[in-house]
Amino acid sequence: MNSGAQPGHVYLVGAGPGNPDLLTLRAADLLRTADVILPDDLVSEDVLALASPTAEIIAVGKRCGQPRITQAGIHGLMLEHAQADRSVLRLKSGDPLVFGRAGEELAALREAGIPVEIVPGISVAFAVAADLQIPLTDRASASKLILATAHHAEGKVELSPSWSGAFPDDATLVIYMPGRNFGALASDLIASGIPQETPCVAVSKASTPLQHVCATTLGDLHVAAIGPAPVVLLIGRAIKLP
Ligand SMILES: C[S@@+](CC[C@H](N)C(=O)[O-])C[C@H]1O[C@@H](n2cnc3c(N)ncnc32)[C@H](O)[C@@H]1O
Incomplete structure (x- = not known):
């Protein structure tokens, strides 16, 4: 079993529906160890409370179709921090591969040669x-x-x-x-x-x-x-x- 978030890696992780009891062990481990966390709006405070106190948490949610940050902006943040040798946790509600724009994010990361791991969550x-x-x-x-x-x-x-x-x-x-x-x-x-x-x-x-x-x-x-x-x-x- 892998342990801890690795420098220069991006993790696309499912945060489940909100209750931290429903996180996978891998998601909890990455939450505790990632340097930078980019959560969507629907990721609960209770889940984020598991993050390391030293982690930089940058909210990247979009509400009601009114983007606070563009999808390209999210890609830019993931690349910027991974290329600075930080471990990046891209945290999505539910499962990251169900209506989570993971395809677009994966494509950007692969194009830049950034190692990626996907951790499922409960949709x-x-x-x-x-x-x-x-x-x-x-x-x-x-x-x-x-x-x-x-x-x-x-x-x-x-x-x-x-x-x-x-x-x-x-x-x-x-x-x-x-x-x-x-x-x-x-x-x-x-x-x-x-x-x-x-x-x-x-x-x-x-x-x-x-x-x-x-x-x-x-x-x-x-x-x-x-x-x-x-x-x-x-x-x-x-x-x-x-
Ligand atoms: C962008 S999709 C993300 C889905 C997520 N990846 C999943 O697997 O559950 C957001 C939509 O999921 C549903 N959703 C997510 N969390 C929810 C919750 N706690 N209660 C009800 N619906 C929720 C709603 O329909 C919401 O508009």
Whole structure:
């Protein structure tokens, strides 16, 4: 087992949904030993509290599509510190390879010849399913699991994932970054063939003391009392609260 963050290396690490108990041992080790930490907005304070007191922590989150720092700026910071022989922890909520722009960051690091390690984390879909005790797959009703986003790229907001053909009725659909227009999102999904009586759970601020769970159906999503961002939606015949 590797130990400690190495000088000149960049680590793309999943911080999980917020509770430090859900970090991997490798993530905790890197948090304790990295020289520079670049966390996203959704990385919790409790996770950051594990960092070395001497670590330089530079917040690089973007909120509501309003960039405080550009993606190129984040690449620049990672390269600058790694090339100065510091160990750099790029810390992302959930899993770094799920809606985390890891592809762009990896490409920049590889092009510059910087050694990179990726450490997985618990994506919010799995944290929510475990917390609410809802299986995401079910032998009788859900043989597929689809992770989608309703917000594909900066400057380009799409209200629903685009499907070709009817949506499979034996799938659980998890929507990250659903936006706030739940009525339009639900209409699009119903139009793509998902029955309006399909169960739906919207979880706001999952894995924090402010977690808010709203169980409804796709047809009633537009009137549901859904908590503030960040919100993740779980939709499908298998999505039933116990
Ligand atoms: C940029 S994506 C990051 C996903 C992350 N890499 C993961 O694997 O969970 C951000 C979106 O993830 C979801 N999300 C992340 N943390 C969340 C939380 N604590 N509660 C609810 N949704 C969350 C929301 O849909 C949010 O808009």
